[in-house]
Amino acid sequence: MxxxxxxxxxxxxxxxxxxxxxxxxxxxxxxxxxxxxxxxxxxxxxxxxxxxxxxxxxxxxxxxxxxxxxxxxxxxxxxxxxxxxEKDMWKIATRIASERRKRELQPILKVVDQMKEIEDKQADKAELDAFKKQMTELENFTGRVDRIFDRLDRADERWFTGLLTKIMKR
Amino acid sequence: MxxxxxxxxxxxxxxxxxxxxxxxxxxxxxxxxxxxxxxxxxxxxxxxxxxxxxxxxxxxxxxxxxxxxxxxxxxxxxxxxxxxxEKDMWKIATRIASERRKRELQPILKVVDQMKEIEDKQADKAELDAFKKQMTELENFTGRVDRIFDRLDRADERWFTGLLTKIMKR
DNA sequence: CAGAACTTTCAAAAAATATTGAAAGATTAG
DNA sequence: CTAATCTTTCAATATTTTTTGAAAGTTCTG
Missing domain, CATH: 1.10.10.10 (Winged helix-like DNA-binding domain superfamily/Winged helix DNA-binding domain)
Known part of the structure; x- marks a missing residue:
């Protein structure tokens, strides 16, 4: 070619x-x-x-x-x-990560956050708890991933490479 | 509400x-x-x-x-x-990660891999090298991220949480 | 096997997204 | 200031993606 x-x-x-x-x-x-x-x-x-x-x-x-x-x-x-x-792969990657964080992760956090203000005396207790628990888990998980992306955004490539080495060793 | x-x-x-x-x-x-x-x-x-x-x-x-x-x-x-x-957030997350790996990461690797077979005696040497270098970097980076996702897919939640703790400590 | 109860398929229609190109808006040079 | 050159906007158009619903397919029941 x-x-x-x-x-x-x-x-x-x-x-x-x-x-x-x-x-x-x-x-x-x-x-x-x-x-x-x-x-x-x-x-x-x-x-x-x-x-x-x-x-x-x-x-x-x-x-x-x-x-x-x-x-x-x-x-x-x-x-x-x-x-x-931009041709530097590290920069390309962090730019994309940062944009996706903004577009994908943060809106989830925003939505889930609103779900916390439920006050329903009528509703079935177990059902209410199940819903709240799920929202909380969703928030926790998303929050964790969001923080990784944030960290990534501010870190440099050497940090990331070092991290990778660690991950792959286990 | x-x-x-x-x-x-x-x-x-x-x-x-x-x-x-x-x-x-x-x-x-x-x-x-x-x-x-x-x-x-x-x-x-x-x-x-x-x-x-x-x-x-x-x-x-x-x-x-x-x-x-x-x-x-x-x-x-x-x-x-x-x-x-599925209601378990860990499972939801790994399923999504796995699917996105398949849809987003692997196609890139496939495309970039094909780009390696260039044989152009006419072309400007520096330009050819620049292109090849870029493709290689793209492949390396994508490959690394792909392996993280693969690892994630096979790991369990405790591993992930432990990893997070490490990341956040730095 | 026939009929009932569901599920799947797929061509046509609708909705959502992306693209065009001409007109309006900027900016610089003379 | 005016003309020339380049950029941005946006309503109309084209393309792509999603949805519909009726027909075909499947599986169970008696």
């Missing part, structure tokens, strides 16, 4: 994977394209290479910037903006 | 959250409904409580069974099937 071909293949596959993990195909493709480009690309280059419209390119580039996976670059003497993907 | 009301609220919220983490609203609702039901429910009860069609109920119940989050129950003397959700 040739390099150019490999890059294209990677972009397409990365896009297809996106949908498995809740990201739109195009957003994943834009990310992949920037990941395998040696130089920052302009919006027009992204549009052209992926065959998408200007609006679409703009929207997804912006979303990637929100995720912290892409940044705007200004070249001096150049009017337009360029976009560059 | 009353118990019944709380349960409904939980079901609705859980459903809304589902879309944040790549599961359809209805599937998440069915799961929530079964989680907060003290007794197993029949397909008809699920249909009725969530106002969904028979086909939809069937589909989502099946998907939940695939995920290992719900199981069929046969009551003796009863013709129809009942459905019961």
């Amino acid at each position: 040739e390099l150019k071909e490999a890059k294209e293949q990677f972009i397409m596959s990365w896009g297809a994977l996106g949908s498995n993990w809740g990201v739109s195909k195009t957003m994943a493709q834009v990310h992949a394209l920037l990941m395998v480009s040696n130089a920052p690309l302009s919006a027009d280059e992204v549009m052209e290479q992926l065959n998408i419209s200007r609006g679409n390119a703009n929207m997804n580039l912006r979303a990637l910037i929100d995720w912290g996976l892409v940044e705007k670059i200004h070249k001096l003497g150049e009017r337009r903006e360029f976009f560059q993907a | 009353e118990l019944k009301e709380a349960k409904e609220q939980f079901i609705m919220s859980w459903g809304a959250l589902g879309s944040n983490w790549g599961v359809s609203k209805t599937m998440a609702q069915v799961h929530a409904l079964l989680m907060v039901s003290n007794a197993p429910l029949s397909a008809d009860e699920v249909m009725e409580q969530l106002n969904i069609s028979r086909g939809n109920a069937n589909m989502n119940l099946r998907a939940l069974i695939d995920w290992g989050l719900v199981e069929k129950i046969h009551k003796l003397g009863e013709r129809r099937e009942f459905f019961q959700a």
Whole structure:
């Protein structure tokens, strides 16, 4: 396989994977394209290479910037903006972890927290207790995982690697 | 808030959250409904409580069974099937982890693995190396996370809790 | 085996999401 | 200030995903 071909293949596959993990195909493709480009690309280059419209390119580039996976670059003497993907895997991973924490874990905690204020004199005691117990367990578990992600976000790669070694030894 | 009301609220919220983490609203609702039901429910009860069609109920119940989050129950003397959700948070968590590993991590490994067979005499040497390096890093990182999930899947809760304590101490 | 009681399938319809492209908004240069 | 160049917005459109419901399939009962 040739390099150019490999890059294209990677972009397409990365896009297809996106949908498995809740990201739109195009957003994943834009990310992949920037990941395998040696130089920052302009919006027009992204549009052209992926065959998408200007609006679409703009929207997804912006979303990637929100995720912290892409940044705007200004070249001096150049009017337009360029976009560059973060290439360091550790940073990519922590950005994704952080975003998923915000989107997936914290909303659960919020919902479960509200469930605690039940006051029902009518209800069957055992049933009420069962419900409360379940909510508490859900909260505990989610809270624990949330704290791991938080820790991860603030740690550095060496910490993580060390941790892994420990985990794998057992 | 009353118990019944709380349960409904939980079901609705859980459903809304589902879309944040790549599961359809209805599937998440069915799961929530079964989680907060003290007794197993029949397909008809699920249909009725969530106002969904028979086909939809069937589909989502099946998907939940695939995920290992719900199981069929046969009551003796009863013709129809009942459905019961796993309520143990540890089991719920490992099932979800295992499923996501399969859907999110392993496909990445597969794609990246294919990228290794590049043979391009034409291409710029530095560019080729950069691409290969990136693919390797992606593979290493994903592989590591994949192994954690695998480990998690086979471990028990006490192991996990112990691990957490260690993580949090640092 | 026939009929009743359920469950599963799947093509069509509906709903939710993503994309387009033209117009409006910025920003810089002259 | 005006024109030129580039970015952002958003209503209309297209695509994808989910849901429906009726028909086909299955399994049990008598």
